[in-house]
Amino acid sequence: MNVAVIGLGLIGGSLLRALAARGHHVTGYDVSEATRHAAAEAAAEPGADGLGWRVAADIPDAVADAELVVLAVPLPALPVVTADLAGFTGLITDVTSVKGPVRDLLKGRRYVGGHPMAGKESSSFLASDPDLFDGCAWVLCLEPGETELDDWLRLAALYTSIGARVVPATADEHDEAVARISHVPHLLAAALSGLIEGNPLAGALAAGSFRDGTRVAATRAELIAAMCGGNAAAVRRVLAEVLDRLEACDAELASPDPVAALTSSLRRPGELRRAWPVAGGVTVRVDREAGALLNLGRAGGWLTDAGPDLVGQRPGTDRNDS
Amino acid sequence: MNVAVIGLGLIGGSLLRALAARGHHVTGYDVSEATRHAAAEAAAEPGADGLGWRVAADIPDAVADAELVVLAVPLPALPVVTADLAGFTGLITDVTSVKGPVRDLLKGRRYVGGHPMAGKESSSFLASDPDLFDGCAWVLCLEPGETELDDWLRLAALYTSIGARVVPATADEHDEAVARISHVPHLLAAALSGLIEGNPLAGALAAGSFRDGTRVAATRAELIAAMCGGNAAAVRRVLAEVLDRLEACDAELASPDPVAALTSSLRRPGELRRAWPVAGGVTVRVDREAGALLNLGRAGGWLTDAGPDLVGQRPGTDRNDS
Numbered sequence: 001m002n003v004a005v006i007g008l009g010l011i012g013g014s015l016l017r018a019l020a021a022r023g024h025h026v027t028g029y030d031v032s033e034a035t036r037h038a039a040a041e042a043a044a045e046p047g048a049d050g051l052g053w054r055v056a057a058d059i060p061d062a063v064a065d066a067e068l069v070v071l072a073v074p075l076p077a078l079p080v081v082t083a084d085l086a087g088f089t090g091l092i093t094d095v096t097s098v099k100g101p102v103r104d105l106l107k108g109r110r111y112v113g114g115h116p117m118a119g120k121e122s123s124s125f126l127a128s129d130p131d132l133f134d135g136c137a138w139v140l141c142l143e144p145g146e147t148e149l150d151d152w153l154r155l156a157a158l159y160t161s162i163g164a165r166v167v168p169a170t171a172d173e174h175d176e177a178v179a180r181i182s183h184v185p186h187l188l189a190a191a192l193s194g195l196i197e198g199n200p201l202a203g204a205l206a207a208g209s210f211r212d213g214t215r216v217a218a219t220r221a222e223l224i225a226a227m228c229g230g231n232a233a234a235v236r237r238v239l240a241e242v243l244d245r246l247e248a249c250d251a252e253l254a255s256p257d258p259v260a261a262l263t264s265s266l267r268r269p270g271e272l273r274r275a276w277p278v279a280g281g282v283t284v285r286v287d288r289e290a291g292a293l294l295n296l297g298r299a300g301g302w303l304t305d306a307g308p309d310l311v312g313q314r315p316g317t318d319r320n321d322s
Numbered sequence: 323m324n325v326a327v328i329g330l331g332l333i334g335g336s337l338l339r340a341l342a343a344r345g346h347h348v349t350g351y352d353v354s355e356a357t358r359h360a361a362a363e364a365a366a367e368p369g370a371d372g373l374g375w376r377v378a379a380d381i382p383d384a385v386a387d388a389e390l391v392v393l394a395v396p397l398p399a400l401p402v403v404t405a406d407l408a409g410f411t412g413l414i415t416d417v418t419s420v421k422g423p424v425r426d427l428l429k430g431r432r433y434v435g436g437h438p439m440a441g442k443e444s445s446s447f448l449a450s451d452p453d454l455f456d457g458c459a460w461v462l463c464l465e466p467g468e469t470e471l472d473d474w475l476r477l478a479a480l481y482t483s484i485g486a487r488v489v490p491a492t493a494d495e496h497d498e499a500v501a502r503i504s505h506v507p508h509l510l511a512a513a514l515s516g517l518i519e520g521n522p523l524a525g526a527l528a529a530g531s532f533r534d535g536t537r538v539a540a541t542r543a544e545l546i547a548a549m550c551g552g553n554a555a556a557v558r559r560v561l562a563e564v565l566d567r568l569e570a571c572d573a574e575l576a577s578p579d580p581v582a583a584l585t586s587s588l589r590r591p592g593e594l595r596r597a598w599p600v601a602g603g604v605t606v607r608v609d610r611e612a613g614a615l616l617n618l619g620r621a622g623g624w625l626t627d628a629g630p631d632l633v634g635q636r637p638g639t640d641r642n643d644s
């Protein structure tokens with residue numbers, strides 16, 4: 001496949017490497033000259049994966065021969081980059097962490113939204129890694145009645161080939177889910193980090209629970225703000241749930257028997273965490289049909305193979321085994 | 323030194339092993355017969371550290387020859403165990419995660435409160451490890467005008483000898499600090515865990531930020547409840563700060579430019595997290611005096627050697643070096 005990757009940060013750079021390693025013709029472009037230079041140097045290295053890649057000087061050059069364009073730029077840069085793609089008629093996808101706004105932005109284009117659930121604190125090309133997507137969940141958005149199923153399946157086949165678990169979901173389901181498991185966790189991590197302000201004793205005593213609870217607060221403020229601000233409605237809904245829960249905690253702490261009250265309310269979150277991530281699962285055949293694919297995603301499942309037969313995996317045990 | 327460790331869970335068991343490995347005469351006791359059995363078996367193993375240890379059948383037997391008794395039982399068990407020590411006139415310390423209530427409970431006894439900032443999700447003797455305290459911060463409480471400085475320094479010497487960084491603090495300073503860096507983080511982790519309830523899609527997409535942000539929610543509900551409930555006043559004060567911060571987040575998300583508003587408010591927490599833990603530091607001599615020791619703790623420092631000369635470490639760079 002002939003693929004253009006626009007934006008060569010951690011995700012775009014890793015995708016460039018992963019696709020090149022599988023023999024695809026890949027062209028990369030980044031708005032930063034330094035990043036383009038780094039990507040060109042890496043392509044020329046003797047140890048470069050597979051056939052290497054081409055680094056283009058501008059977006060029209062990058063997409064000239066492409067069948068697929070992957071937009072791997074931050075959300076705020078998408079409108080400008082999309083305008084540069086006015087003449088491109090092939091398939092477009094993206095990797096941004098919010099899907100509703102991008103779906104609206106690309107209305108009328110041949111577009112399938114995507115979001116790989118992969119990341120590191122470092123977001124530059126220098127941190128890119130061809131194995132970044134191995135085993136990672138990659139959401140591909142499927143809007144019943146809108147998304148072209150063949151386009152969706154082509155992308156699903158491409159991403160399963162680099163080891164990703166392709167998760168079908170609507171843009172709205174995606175945005176709600178990532179608010180729960182990524183955006184709000186970033187805001188809580190930042191709130192926790194702030195608690196050592198002006199208290200060196202607390203900073204010196206901080207150990208595992210602080211380290212892990214605040215790890216993602218080290219992410220650049222601009223990136224967290226773009227994720228959360230771009231998904232503001234869903235983030236506010238989920239944040240309201242967290243505020244309710246923490247206010248209930250406060251009431252439990254103020255109750256006559258705080259230990260008993262907290263023990264009772266903390267039991268379920270503990271069970272949920274110990275049951276996560278789901279171990280095992282069953283292999284399932286999935287119909288080539290939007291509803292069946294979305295049901296797989298809603299059940300916590302994903303596609304592992306998008307060849308002629310669609311093969312997925314979903315949590316649970318196979319009752320036919322017994 | 324002749325030391326009795328009462329309670330052989332993760333902390334008590336690890337201390338038993340660490341002290342035995344340094345040649346101290348150590349006796350252990352646990353209320354659980356299965357744990358006593360496991361500890362006796364481990365002492366008899368060919369690979370047991372140092373001289374091994376003795377496992378006593380009851381508390382009077384355990385403390386009969388002890389100069390020091392370490393109470394390593396959960397907070398709710400302390401009143402009962404303390405009553406069993408009515409006839410013991412030596413030095414008593416503890417390892418519980420709240421210090422104000424224990425200080426009040428042991429008023430009038432020869433007591434120095436302690437709290438090693440070490441833990442694992444697993445809290446049983448089977449997880450115990452003689453190296454658990456290597457490099458870990460161990461708070462020793464010092465109440466000006468109350469704590470016997472010689473007792474405090476004996477304990478400081480014992481714990482620095484097993485690799486701990488001994489942090490001087492009052493019980494109130496300790497309780498406020500641990501609410502910030504441990505108790506409230508546990509409550510936030512639980513609130514985050516609850517966000518995947520009934521949402522298998524979210525659970526399937528959850529990756530690093532959810533994994534780390536919720537790790538300590540897997541701790542047994544009883545343990546989190548005992549920590550937080552035992553320190554309810556400080557936890558409520560700190561929780562109120564977090565609620566204020568998250569409500570401000572919500573207002574930023576609702577503002578005309580949420581990305582700009584969040585970028586600005588997330589900058590400082592990011593700086594704090596990237597600057598933590600403090601790298602480097604300067605070696606300092608510390609006066610054998612409560613005020614000087616407490617000032618070291620308040621500056622984020624600790625004792626590394628409590629021999630005839632008190633040697634500490636505190637954050638910062640030595641201006642005399644330049």
